[in-house]
Amino acid sequence: MQFTITRDRFVQDVQHVAKAVSSRTTIPILTGIKIVATEDGITLTGSDSDVSIETFIPKEDADSEIVTIQQPGSIVLQARFFAEIVKKLPGEDIEVSVTDQFATTIRSGSSVFNLNGLDPEEYPRLPQLEEDLLFKLPQDMLKNMIRQTVFAVSTQETRPVLTGVNLETEEGELICTATDSHRLAIRKAKIEKNDNSLSFENVVIPGKSLIELSKIIDDSNDLIDVVVTENQVLFKMENLLFFSRLLEGKYPVTKSMIPTQSKTSLHLKTKSFLHTLERALLLSREGKNNVINLKTLDGQVEVTSISPEVGKVTEHIDAQIDGEEMRISFNGKNVIDALKVIDSEDIHVMFTGAMSPFVIKPIDHDNYLHLFSPVRTY
Amino acid sequence: MQFTITRDRFVQDVQHVAKAVSSRTTIPILTGIKIVATEDGITLTGSDSDVSIETFIPKEDADSEIVTIQQPGSIVLQARFFAEIVKKLPGEDIEVSVTDQFATTIRSGSSVFNLNGLDPEEYPRLPQLEEDLLFKLPQDMLKNMIRQTVFAVSTQETRPVLTGVNLETEEGELICTATDSHRLAIRKAKIEKNDNSLSFENVVIPGKSLIELSKIIDDSNDLIDVVVTENQVLFKMENLLFFSRLLEGKYPVTKSMIPTQSKTSLHLKTKSFLHTLERALLLSREGKNNVINLKTLDGQVEVTSISPEVGKVTEHIDAQIDGEEMRISFNGKNVIDALKVIDSEDIHVMFTGAMSPFVIKPIDHDNYLHLFSPVRTY
Numbered sequence: 001m002q003f004t005i006t007r008d009r010f011v012q013d014v015q016h017v018a019k020a021v022s023s024r025t026t027i028p029i030l031t032g033i034k035i036v037a038t039e040d041g042i043t044l045t046g047s048d049s050d051v052s053i054e055t056f057i058p059k060e061d062a063d064s065e066i067v068t069i070q071q072p073g074s075i076v077l078q079a080r081f082f083a084e085i086v087k088k089l090p091g092e093d094i095e096v097s098v099t100d101q102f103a104t105t106i107r108s109g110s111s112v113f114n115l116n117g118l119d120p121e122e123y124p125r126l127p128q129l130e131e132d133l134l135f136k137l138p139q140d141m142l143k144n145m146i147r148q149t150v151f152a153v154s155t156q157e158t159r160p161v162l163t164g165v166n167l168e169t170e171e172g173e174l175i176c177t178a179t180d181s182h183r184l185a186i187r188k189a190k191i192e193k194n195d196n197s198l199s200f201e202n203v204v205i206p207g208k209s210l211i212e213l214s215k216i217i218d219d220s221n222d223l224i225d226v227v228v229t230e231n232q233v234l235f236k237m238e239n240l241l242f243f244s245r246l247l248e249g250k251y252p253v254t255k256s257m258i259p260t261q262s263k264t265s266l267h268l269k270t271k272s273f274l275h276t277l278e279r280a281l282l283l284s285r286e287g288k289n290n291v292i293n294l295k296t297l298d299g300q301v302e303v304t305s306i307s308p309e310v311g312k313v314t315e316h317i318d319a320q321i322d323g324e325e326m327r328i329s330f331n332g333k334n335v336i337d338a339l340k341v342i343d344s345e346d347i348h349v350m351f352t353g354a355m356s357p358f359v360i361k362p363i364d365h366d367n368y369l370h371l372f373s374p375v376r377t378y
Numbered sequence: 379m380q381f382t383i384t385r386d387r388f389v390q391d392v393q394h395v396a397k398a399v400s401s402r403t404t405i406p407i408l409t410g411i412k413i414v415a416t417e418d419g420i421t422l423t424g425s426d427s428d429v430s431i432e433t434f435i436p437k438e439d440a441d442s443e444i445v446t447i448q449q450p451g452s453i454v455l456q457a458r459f460f461a462e463i464v465k466k467l468p469g470e471d472i473e474v475s476v477t478d479q480f481a482t483t484i485r486s487g488s489s490v491f492n493l494n495g496l497d498p499e500e501y502p503r504l505p506q507l508e509e510d511l512l513f514k515l516p517q518d519m520l521k522n523m524i525r526q527t528v529f530a531v532s533t534q535e536t537r538p539v540l541t542g543v544n545l546e547t548e549e550g551e552l553i554c555t556a557t558d559s560h561r562l563a564i565r566k567a568k569i570e571k572n573d574n575s576l577s578f579e580n581v582v583i584p585g586k587s588l589i590e591l592s593k594i595i596d597d598s599n600d601l602i603d604v605v606v607t608e609n610q611v612l613f614k615m616e617n618l619l620f621f622s623r624l625l626e627g628k629y630p631v632t633k634s635m636i637p638t639q640s641k642t643s644l645h646l647k648t649k650s651f652l653h654t655l656e657r658a659l660l661l662s663r664e665g666k667n668n669v670i671n672l673k674t675l676d677g678q679v680e681v682t683s684i685s686p687e688v689g690k691v692t693e694h695i696d697a698q699i700d701g702e703e704m705r706i707s708f709n710g711k712n713v714i715d716a717l718k719v720i721d722s723e724d725i726h727v728m729f730t731g732a733m734s735p736f737v738i739k740p741i742d743h744d745n746y747l748h749l750f751s752p753v754r755t756y
Contacts, residue, residue, distance in 0.1 A: 104689075111693045311459075
């Protein structure tokens with residue numbers, strides 16, 4: 001194998017696939033990045049067996065040449081070193097060549113690296129997925145959907161299925177749900193599909209996979225293809241494939257948890273409520289329970305929190321209040337997490353009682369909703 | 379005590395004194411920041427007994443009013459909470475008032491914090507230093523002197539005196555020295571002094587203190603007063619005092635270690651040599667010894683490093699070489715640390731033998747010098 005490639009493009013794609021590589025893998029070959037040179041270009045693959053990323057660098061892009069293939073072939077190189085090395089190489093171009101026994105030479109400017117490669121035949125093949133279940137959505141929308149749900153997944157391995165975000169369809173909409181059983185985030189979106197009968201449920205993608213995906217996809221509205229199978233999901237972009245294993249197990253039915261009515265409804269400014277809770281959290285996180293108390297007054301909401309050792313904070317913020325008086329305590333950190341991902345300037349906070357879950361949603365649309373369990377204090 | 383103060387100025391000064399406060403102190407009162415309000419303004423103090431920082435906020439600055447004192451007094455507040463709280467307060471002004479039993483109220487905008495204060499009478503007094511030994515130097519120069527030496531102090535507690543930077547005078551110059559016994563950094567500077575007979579030696583300031591000081595002083599050429607006593611040093615700026623304990627023990631005599639001649643001298647571009655070593659370090663740090671090899675060729679220097687498992691890197695860089703051929707191995711990380719703080723574009727590297735310490739210094743002046751022990755490999 002021998003090829004010469006533009007440094008910047010190579011660095012970018014190596015960084016992308018390196019995101020899938022874990023140093024803690026038990027399969028030695030997966031500590032490497034697989035490089036395949038064909039007449040058409042270079043394919044790079046990284047995998048930790050849960051997530052696999054494959055990128056393709058074509059020989060040329062628009063008007064400029066990216067790769068010159070002197071001899072097709074393949075090799076696997078240690079991801080940790082290889083990714084660091086290409087990033088630091090001095091030249092504008094990088095030449096990669098493999099001789100006997102996987103010995104690889106990387107030249108760029110004044111630098112010559114001789115690396116011990118691994119046998120590419122040992123590298124596992126990526127799954128070939130049936131594309132029966134396929135839909136499309138813009139990259140920026142997918143990125144937002146991940147941002148607005150993934151923070152709410154469970155970090156506890158006691159119920160593995162809750163460490164993922166659940167995808168399902170309902171009336172032509174895609175619904176993403178995340179919950180750690182104390183809070184719930186739901187995000188809905190219209191999707192484009194090949195087939196009007198597209199319908200699935202209980203497609204649970206590990207939160208970690210989505211966080212990595214989110215780092216790779218950009219803020220453009222280019223469409224991304226999503227292929228769903230029994231135990232894998234594939235995100236297809238131009239020249240990049242992102243595979244993730246799905247989580248096994250039945251995702252809990254969450255629809256019935258969401259109250260349809262409210263006894264007390266607040267209309268609040270998102271940022272102002274967020275900053276008030278952040279200040280209150282300064283004291284309540286000391287007790288490790290993050291409890292913040294909220295009480296309705298006349299045209300105002302009183303937010304308080306107490307740390308017996310340190311002191312107390314009290315804050316009044318203006319609010320439009322409809323319905324009954326309300327006193328409630330909740331995990332402030334969870335509400336703050338949700339307020340941080342709400343893009344709308346105004347929110348509704350809807351209570352059905354001091355001991356019942358309450359809802360926060362934007363005032364201007366129904367695309368997302370957050371649900372929280374109260375904390376028993378009174 | 380009761381006063382109202384501009385938020386931004388208060389935040390800045392609280393952050394400054396909080397740098398001296400350690401949460402790991404064994405003296406409970408030192409977890410706090412002492413606040414004293416007098417007719418003239420506000421004094422803040424933080425200390426971990428090694429480092430103490432005192433700032434003064436005058437009632438007014440140029441044309442604008444900063445503080446309004448309603449009632450003089452003093453209080454000590456938990457640094458960790460207090461520093462976080464003032465940073466997050468919503469209003470432009472902050473009102474601090476103390477009532478009975480050190481109960482303190484902080485008001486700003488819609489926020490009211492009630493904090494449990496501590497007895498200010500328990501707070502230790504800062505030392506009153508004799509100002510017999512006093513000299514002045516510009517803040518930006520002091521900042522540079524710290525940057526160019528402090529990285530070389532020892533992190534091992536086996537020889538405590540080496541964890542500090544040594545200050546001494548010689549022929550009207552200030553000399554700062556740091557060494558961990560494998561490398562040595564020396565920085566000289568002209569200073570302004572009250573008295574031509576100013577002379578001292580073995581003033582060893584803990585590296586940690588200097589790193590904190592460096593974060594506070596700015597890049598201006600305003601003069602800073604340095605007061606040296608038997609076991610304390612004091613840096614005096616406008617409205618800020620920075621005290622540090624000195625390290626006990628005899629600092630080693632380093633002057634005799636520096637070779638005065640060389641058998642081989644290289645003239646190199648600083649940045650190009652730095653980047654070459656950074657690439658070589660990618661492989662050699664794997665073996666944890668950071669060994670990089672250097673060999674003179676005809677008009678070039680060859681830099682190599684080897685990791686038996688990963689591979690080898692070879693790089694040739696242009697150099698003007700005077701004197702004998704040379705092969706030497708050294709700790710690449712140590713040389714990289716030094717090259718990073720050298721501001722000159724060109725350097726001399728001077729060798730006296732493969733087993734003798736070698737010198738790196740800028741080509742255009744003698745203000746600083748770095749010395750390194752070689753590593754035995756051949």
